Amino acid sequence: MGMRSDQAPRRRRQGPVTLRGKAIPSTTTDQRLLDARGPSDWVHTDPWRVLRIQAEFVEGFGLLADLPHAVSVFGSARTKPDSEEYVLAQRIGAALAEAGYAVITGGGPGIMEAANGGAVSAGGKSVGLGIELPFEQSLNDYVDIGIEFRYFFVRKTMFVKYSQAFIVLPGGFGTLDELFEAITLVQTKKITRFPIVLVGTAFWGGLIDWIKNQMLPAGKIADVDMDLIHVTDDPAEVVEIVKRAHETHERLLEERAAQEELVAEGGNGS
Numbered sequence: 001m002g003m004r005s006d007q008a009p010r011r012r013r014q015g016p017v018t019l020r021g022k023a024i025p026s027t028t029t030d031q032r033l034l035d036a037r038g039p040s041d042w043v044h045t046d047p048w049r050v051l052r053i054q055a056e057f058v059e060g061f062g063l064l065a066d067l068p069h070a071v072s073v074f075g076s077a078r079t080k081p082d083s084e085e086y087v088l089a090q091r092i093g094a095a096l097a098e099a100g101y102a103v104i105t106g107g108g109p110g111i112m113e114a115a116n117g118g119a120v121s122a123g124g125k126s127v128g129l130g131i132e133l134p135f136e137q138s139l140n141d142y143v144d145i146g147i148e149f150r151y152f153f154v155r156k157t158m159f160v161k162y163s164q165a166f167i168v169l170p171g172g173f174g175t176l177d178e179l180f181e182a183i184t185l186v187q188t189k190k191i192t193r194f195p196i197v198l199v200g201t202a203f204w205g206g207l208i209d210w211i212k213n214q215m216l217p218a219g220k221i222a223d224v225d226m227d228l229i230h231v232t233d234d235p236a237e238v239v240e241i242v243k244r245a246h247e248t249h250e251r252l253l254e255e256r257a258a259q260e261e262l263v264a265e266g267g268n269g270s
Helices: 029-034 046-064 084-098 111-121 152-161 173-187 201-215 223-228 235-267
Strands: 011-014 017-020 070-074 102-105 126-131 145-149 166-168 196-199 229-232
Touching: 046 145, 046 152, 070 084, 070 111, 070 173, 084 102, 084 111, 084 235, 102 111, 111 126, 126 152, 145 152, 152 173, 166 173, 173 196, 173 223, 196 235, 201 229, 223 229, 229 235
Parallel strands: 070 102, 070 166, 102 126, 126 145, 166 196, 196 229
Antiparallel strands: 011 017
16 A cells, blocks of 8 residues: 555755655755854765865866967976986977977976976976875976866866877876876777877886787787877977877868868758
């Protein structure tokens, strides 16, 4: 038998959420919001975090919306200014700026500082997307446009959305995280315009060999997936790879627009 209406459990709608019976709190959302005497724990709850996440997306999109064509450069924060890798990152940052690209980094020290500094030295635009960490790490002095994020995944979205390429110099776990996320996004065609360039054949050679000799024969990746990664030591070649991929992408967009225009004209009987 069905439950009579007078026996039905209490029900409350809170926006899109429905609560019944014991799940209904003793106070309403408005009461908790307006009661200045209430506890402050609510600012640490998941629904409140959603608003902070939303705010980070809005702020990031607003700050970077007018950014020209840009390239993200990744690498270790531990790289010393007197090292060959630091100088190489400076040269790459400068070369990208001279080619008309803004340089985006994580905004920290090491490789990030070097790439930002190289861009500034060449008169280019330097961007730093920082992250809140347990240890203090402020944006480096070469960042023209900077923003600090609370959430890694929001920051990653900004790197991908506003870049035409990923340049990856030697680094640690964070660098590998960014590298493999980029490869996965290109492999699954979530993004289509991304060349991924590893700088440092000696550093990356072992990883490339492992991918080629372990993952590929085991069928974990396809032959064509190896073409997603470029490896070089030459800053000029880095820029050439980026420019070539960018020009190819622009040409494909123009061809697609022309085809769509022809189809539209045919549909109009012109």
